[in-house]
Amino acid sequence: MVFILAVFAWAGWANWEYRRQAVERLLAHAGQGELVPAPAGDTMTYVSPLDGKPAPAFALENLSGSKVSLASYKGKAVMINFWATWCGPCKVETPWIVELRGKYAGQGFEVLGVDTEGDDLEPGDKAGWAKAQAAANKFASEEKIPYPVLLDGDSISREYGGLDDLPASFFVDKSGKVVSASVGLTSESDIEGNIKKALND
Amino acid sequence: MTRLKKRIQLAIIAVLAWVTAAHAQFISNSPHDSPIKAEAVQYLFPEQVSVPAGKPTPVTLHFRVAQGLHINSHTPSDEFLIATDFSIPDGMGVRLGTATYPDGKIISLAFDPSTRLSVYTGEFDIEARIIATPGNHLVQAKLHYQACDQNECLPPKTINVPIDVIGK
Numbered sequence: 162m163v164f165i166l167a168v169f170a171w172a173g174w175a176n177w178e179y180r181r182q183a184v185e186r187l188l189a190h191a192g193q194g195e196l197v198p199a200p201a202g203d204t205m206t207y208v209s210p211l212d213g214k215p216a217p218a219f220a221l222e223n224l225s226g227s228k229v230s231l232a233s234y235k236g237k238a239v240m241i242n243f244w245a246t247w248c249g250p251c252k253v254e255t256p257w258i259v260e261l262r263g264k265y266a267g268q269g270f271e272v273l274g275v276d277t278e279g280d281d282l283e284p285g286d287k288a289g290w291a292k293a294q295a296a297a298n299k300f301a302s303e304e305k306i307p308y309p310v311l312l313d314g315d316s317i318s319r320e321y322g323g324l325d326d327l328p329a330s331f332f333v334d335k336s337g338k339v340v341s342a343s344v345g346l347t348s349e350s351d352i353e354g355n356i357k358k359a360l361n362d
Numbered sequence: 363m364t365r366l367k368k369r370i371q372l373a374i375i376a377v378l379a380w381v382t383a384a385h386a387q388f389i390s391n392s393p394h395d396s397p398i399k400a401e402a403v404q405y406l407f408p409e410q411v412s413v414p415a416g417k418p419t420p421v422t423l424h425f426r427v428a429q430g431l432h433i434n435s436h437t438p439s440d441e442f443l444i445a446t447d448f449s450i451p452d453g454m455g456v457r458l459g460t461a462t463y464p465d466g467k468i469i470s471l472a473f474d475p476s477t478r479l480s481v482y483t484g485e486f487d488i489e490a491r492i493i494a495t496p497g498n499h500l501v502q503a504k505l506h507y508q509a510c511d512q513n514e515c516l517p518p519k520t521i522n523v524p525i526d527v528i529g530k
Contacts, residue, residue, distance in 0.1 A: 245515070246442040247444045247518065248510070249443070249471070249477070249510060249515065250513055250514055250515060251515070252442075253473050253474045277517070296442060300442060325516065325517070326515065326516060327515050328514070345514035346473050346514065
């Protein structure tokens with residue numbers, strides 16, 4: 162009898178542990194996108210769980226220390242581009258983004274460059290954060306970035322799917338809805354296609 | 363009485379079968395199946411070294427970069443890139459004198475053929491000259507790095523490098 166009770170107790174624990182792990186896995190996947198075959202079937206396209214949903218709100222400081230919110234761009238198509246100075250592919254795509262921003266700004270398009278420099282910095286590491294900000298400043302200046310560069314992108318990374326890989330971009334239409342997203346270096350024409358989608362062109 | 367015993371035996375067998383099935387399901391959903399990415403860099407060996415106490419001694423540490431990824435060398439080609447760096451925190455009974463890093467492999471990536479990068483791929487070694495106090499020290503040394511593949515980059519990371527150092 163004792164043996165049976167012990168077995169039941171163990172089974173109960175195993176079942177509880179199984180459910181706990183299932184919940185953990187579910188949470189871990191909650192914000193992550195996936196690669197799916199494109200309609201042509203030849204390449205993989207990134208599909209974000211944010212597609213078709215309102216872009217998560219945020220307000221971050223820009224390089225001058227002023228708060229900039231996504232909400233203040235309602236009515237414009239926005240490309241939210243997460244990058245970091247240590248990210249080579251981000252450096253490659255930046256001139257494309259600068260060029261495309263110039264091309265489509267007149268149609269109500271803006272880019273928000275969100276620096277995720279301090280991913281491994283502790284909140285209290287003042288010297289580390291100052292260094293990260295200086296690096297972002299220098300990068301923005303060297304690349305002649307004309308659009309707002311926002312700092313501390315890591316603080317909103319969870320809402321945007323974790324951002325384990327950079328670069329990552331989200332394209333938001335004029336109503337504030339995410340219409341497309343990309344992770345990793347794509348191409349200038351891919352970015353332009355996503356901008357047109359956001360502009361509903 | 364015999365019938366009762368048989369019923370109990372059957373009940374035990376049924377419960378054992380159910381428990382076995384539940385256990386199999388539990389195991390198959392264990393964290394080993396997690397899709398979370400493995401570390402970009404793995405420390406291989408040595409797990410234990412014996413060195414003369416108080417005397418700087420070279421120890422070669424072996425690491426492996428996951429296939430398809432590269433990390434910047436200790437002397438990256440661009441000021442914005444994050445160098446691979448080995449360190450030993452204070453208070454572990456073992457001090458790092460100097461660390462000698464291998465030269466980086468010079469590569470260019472398909473997306474930017476004009477830029478040359480100094481990186482480590484596959485296996486690489488760092489020679490650390492360590493000075494240990496007498497005794498047995500479980501050192502949690504650190505390796506700081508930043509990894510990328512052909513199209514994207516992972517955030518900078520610091521991994522533990524556990525070494526059992528015996529100072530004699």
